[in-house]
Amino acid sequence: MTSWGMVINLEKCIGCWGCTVACKQEHFLPPGVFWNRVLIGESGEYPAVRKEMVPVLCNHCEDAECVRVCPTGATSKREDGLVVIDHDKCIGCRYCVVACPYQQRTYHSDGSREYFPGQGLTALEVLGRRLYPLQEGTVVKCNFCVERLESGLKRGLKPGVDREATPACVNACVPKARVFGDLDDPYSNVSQLIREKLGHQLHPEFGTNPSVYYIKA
Amino acid sequence: MEIANERRYYWMVQHTSQEEWIKGRGLWLWLAFVFGGMGGGLYLVSLYFGNTVGLVMGWLVVVALKGGAHLAYLGRPKRFWRAASGWRTSWISRGILFVFGFGLFGAVQIAPAVLDGLPWSGEAPIIRGLAALFALLVMVYPGFTMSYVSAIPFWNNALLPLLFLTYGFLGGIGLFLPLAFFGGEGEGTVAALETSLRIALLVSAFLLGLYLISVSYSSAAARESLGALLRGSLAGPFYLGVLMCGIVLPLTVSWLSLVVGLTWPLLFVGMLGELIGSFALRYCLLRAGIYAPLLVGSR
Numbered sequence: 001m002t003s004w005g006m007v008i009n010l011e012k013c014i015g016c017w018g019c020t021v022a023c024k025q026e027h028f029l030p031p032g033v034f035w036n037r038v039l040i041g042e043s044g045e046y047p048a049v050r051k052e053m054v055p056v057l058c059n060h061c062e063d064a065e066c067v068r069v070c071p072t073g074a075t076s077k078r079e080d081g082l083v084v085i086d087h088d089k090c091i092g093c094r095y096c097v098v099a100c101p102y103q104q105r106t107y108h109s110d111g112s113r114e115y116f117p118g119q120g121l122t123a124l125e126v127l128g129r130r131l132y133p134l135q136e137g138t139v140v141k142c143n144f145c146v147e148r149l150e151s152g153l154k155r156g157l158k159p160g161v162d163r164e165a166t167p168a169c170v171n172a173c174v175p176k177a178r179v180f181g182d183l184d185d186p187y188s189n190v191s192q193l194i195r196e197k198l199g200h201q202l203h204p205e206f207g208t209n210p211s212v213y214y215i216k217a
Numbered sequence: 218m219e220i221a222n223e224r225r226y227y228w229m230v231q232h233t234s235q236e237e238w239i240k241g242r243g244l245w246l247w248l249a250f251v252f253g254g255m256g257g258g259l260y261l262v263s264l265y266f267g268n269t270v271g272l273v274m275g276w277l278v279v280v281a282l283k284g285g286a287h288l289a290y291l292g293r294p295k296r297f298w299r300a301a302s303g304w305r306t307s308w309i310s311r312g313i314l315f316v317f318g319f320g321l322f323g324a325v326q327i328a329p330a331v332l333d334g335l336p337w338s339g340e341a342p343i344i345r346g347l348a349a350l351f352a353l354l355v356m357v358y359p360g361f362t363m364s365y366v367s368a369i370p371f372w373n374n375a376l377l378p379l380l381f382l383t384y385g386f387l388g389g390i391g392l393f394l395p396l397a398f399f400g401g402e403g404e405g406t407v408a409a410l411e412t413s414l415r416i417a418l419l420v421s422a423f424l425l426g427l428y429l430i431s432v433s434y435s436s437a438a439a440r441e442s443l444g445a446l447l448r449g450s451l452a453g454p455f456y457l458g459v460l461m462c463g464i465v466l467p468l469t470v471s472w473l474s475l476v477v478g479l480t481w482p483l484l485f486v487g488m489l490g491e492l493i494g495s496f497a498l499r500y501c502l503l504r505a506g507i508y509a510p511l512l513v514g515s516r
Contacts, residue, residue, distance in 0.1 A: 041230040041512040054512055056229075065368065071310035072299040089299055092292015094237040095309050101368035103229055103508060107237060107292065137292025202511060206367070 003081035004144055004159065005183035005211035006170070007193045008055050012177035015040060015053035022172030023057075026145060028128020031113045033106050035142040036169050055178070057169070058083065058104040058142035059202070059210030066096035066105060074138075081183070081211055082144050090138035097139055101206040105141045108134050144180075145169075160189060183211060193217075232441045235369060235506040243503075245290035250359045250499045251388075252283035253316075254381060257356035258389020260323060262413075263396075264349055266406055269330045271396050275389070276323045279355055284316060308362040315358055319351035356385035359499075369506040370435050371442035376428040377502075383421045384498055390414045391467070391491035398484055407479060414487075415471050422464045425498075438509040445505050455501050463494015 015038055023029070023036040036057045044050045060083045066075045067083060074089035075096055097105045111134065114121055121129070134140055145167035152158075152165020159165040160181035170178040181190035190213070193199060199213035227233075238246050256278030263271025288294040301317070303310035326348040329339040337344070360378030367373045390413055397407050429446070432439045446455045470487035477483075 039228075039230050039512055040226070041510075052512060056511060065366075068306040069309070069365065071301075071303040071307040071313070072296070073302055074299075089296070090293065091296045091299055093290075093300065093309055094243075094292075095307065095362075097237045098235055098506075099366050099368055101508070102511065103233070103368075109242075109292065135293075139292075203509075203513075 001079065001184055002182050003184040003211065004060070004149070005081065005181065005190050005213065006057075006144075006167075007179045007181075007190045007199055007213045007215060009177040009179075009193075009197075009215050009217060010052070010054060011216050012175040013038070013053045013055055014175055014177075015051075016174055018172045018174055019055055019057075019169035019178065022168040023142070026148075026168035028125065028132045030108070030111065030125075030134070031115055033108060033134075033140060035104075035106075035140070054202075054214070055169075056102065056104065056202070057212065058144075059102055059208070059212045060142075060144060061211065062209035064208055065099040065101065069095045069099045071095065082146055082149075083141075084143050084146060085139060085141065087135040087138045087140075090135070092137040092139065094139060101203065101208065102210075105139050108136060108138060108140045111136045229508065229511045231510055232438055233508045233510070234445075234504070235508065238506070239500070239503040242290055245286045247496075247499055247503055249283050249286035249290065250381075250503075251496050252278050252286060253355050253359060254385035254499075255388035255392060255495060256280075256283060257319070257352040258385040258387070259392045260319075260352045260389070261349060261356075261386070262389045262393040262410075264326075264345065264352075266393070266397070266402065268393070268396060268400065268402070269327070270400060271393050272323075272327050273331070274392070274396075275352070276320075276327060279316065279323075279352075280320045283355075284320075287313075308358060308365055312355075312358040312362060315351055315354040319348070319355050322347040322351055353382075357382045363502070363506075366506075368508055369442075370439035370509070371432055372502070372506055373439075374428060374431060374435075376424060376431060380421075380424050380428055380498075383417065383424055384495055387414075387417045387421050387491060388495045390417055391488050391495075395484060395488060398479065398481065411471055411474060411479065414467065418464055418468050418471070425459070425464075436509065438507050442505040442507045445507070446501055451501050451504055454497050454504075458493055458497025459501055462490040463497060466490035467494070 017038050020036045020038060039054045039056055041052045042049055043052060060081055064077060064083050067077050071093060072089045072091055074086045077083050094107050097107055148165055149159050152162060157165035163171050166180055170180045179189050179193060181188040183190055185191060193215055194213050197215035197217040199215045201210045201213055237243055256275045259271055260275030263275055288297060291297060300310050300313045304314055326339045326344045329335045357378050360381030363372040364374055364377040390410060394410050397410055432443050445451045467487045467490045470483050474483055
């Protein structure tokens with residue numbers, strides 16, 4: 001059984017925010033809505049201060065809190081490991097937003113917000129609202145570019161290998177810090193990286209078993 | 218440590234407070250939690266003393282005010298009926314079923330007292346029992362809804378549902394007292410209510426203290442929440458609203474009434490303090506919900 005997951009190499013990440021921008025562009029996300037972020041923190045004391053750049057996104061957890069708390073069944077876990085939202089069922093109660101320990105869900109409240117307030121929508125924003133309309137009053141989040149995945153699989157492409165079938169953030173990553181693949185395949189790129197480079201999950205104590213792993217190599 | 222929300226660069230790098238359930242339209246959810254507790258409590262107290270006006274008021278507070286506040290909060294209110302389907306795992310789903318159940322059985326229980334010629338009696342034990350059960354569930358389920366959220370350690374506490382229950386009774390007694398005082402209930406009833414109020418206030422204060430102490434032994438994020446309540450941005454609403462108005466003032470009024478007798482100004486002051494305390498407690502609990510940072514060891 002396929003279980004899609006991602007590995008992010010924290011030593012390679014340069015904090016360029018390319019993943020964030022690529023994701024925004026791929027899904028025409030409005031202002032204030034982020035499906036990919038790069039958290040930047042500092043640790044250590046002078047002179048041994050270290051900057052940490054940690055890309056975060058929906059972890060598509062195995063035991064997702066958002067799936068359990070959803071009162072309508074709008075949020076569900078697919079057989080291929082993706083946690084997806086059926087926006088026609090979402091009532092916008094935001095229990096999932098509150099319950100997510102990684103805070104990777106956003107309530108989309110205002111579809112009329114422009115990137116350039118007072119100047120109207122750009123051509124790209126108009127196109128986005130036609131091609132990828134987000135329902136106001138519902139919760140949105142990363143879906144591992146499910147449209148690219150499904151379209152690529154139908155054409156016999158391999159997600160994580162063929163760019164057309166791979167999430168936009170993975171494609172956009174300049175230092176190739178992100179790798180996408182099947183966690184259930186022990187010989188996949190992601191499985192090998194996790195095994196060889198001691199991949200770890202973010203906050204495993206939350207108990208949700210994320211599908212996004214981090215390595216430092 | 219400052220909370221990260223005011224400085225977005227530190228979002229989830231430092232402790233970050235939840236905003237969805239208290240800021241902007243989140244205020245409607247706060248009101249819904251308050252009305253549910255008060256309405257359920259008023260209904261139960263009125264059921265005990267057999268006061269029809271109190272029963273109707275309690276029912277309306279839950280069905281109209283709480284229900285209306287929930288609908289005002291939802292992003293897609295016309296789809297509210299879908300929320301009933303997730304009852305196996307979702308406390309919001311269970312809550313909507315409890316409210317429906319209370320609306321139904323509460324109406325069935327009240328109707329014979331208001332309408333003539335109905336073929337059943339509102340005093341039938343099964344009807345009273347079901348109405349009381351659903352009123353109790355309406356009062357307590359917000360506590361479970363919040364305590365289920367393990368992502369917010371301050372809320373993830375077994376005492377929270379109990380706190381909601383006791384504050385629900387407190388609100389109910391507080392709202393019923395004027396009904397009893399001005400509605401011609403006997404001195405015995407008023408005296409019983411006063412005694413119940415004293416007990417409820419002391420129990421609520423004790424539970425609140427226990428809750429805060431147990432939070433202080435929890436995680437760093439929970440201690441941040443406690444710090445916000447006791448020393449930070451929520452100290453004002455907490456000390457003035459929850460403690461002074463919500464507990465000290467009604468207790469003082471209640472003990473004063475033992476000396477000078479219960480007068481309507483004292484009653485009004487006590488009731489107002491209790492109402493403020495009820496609103497302030499849920500507000501502080503919701504506002505103080507804080508997430509642990511995603512980056513460990515970072516600042």
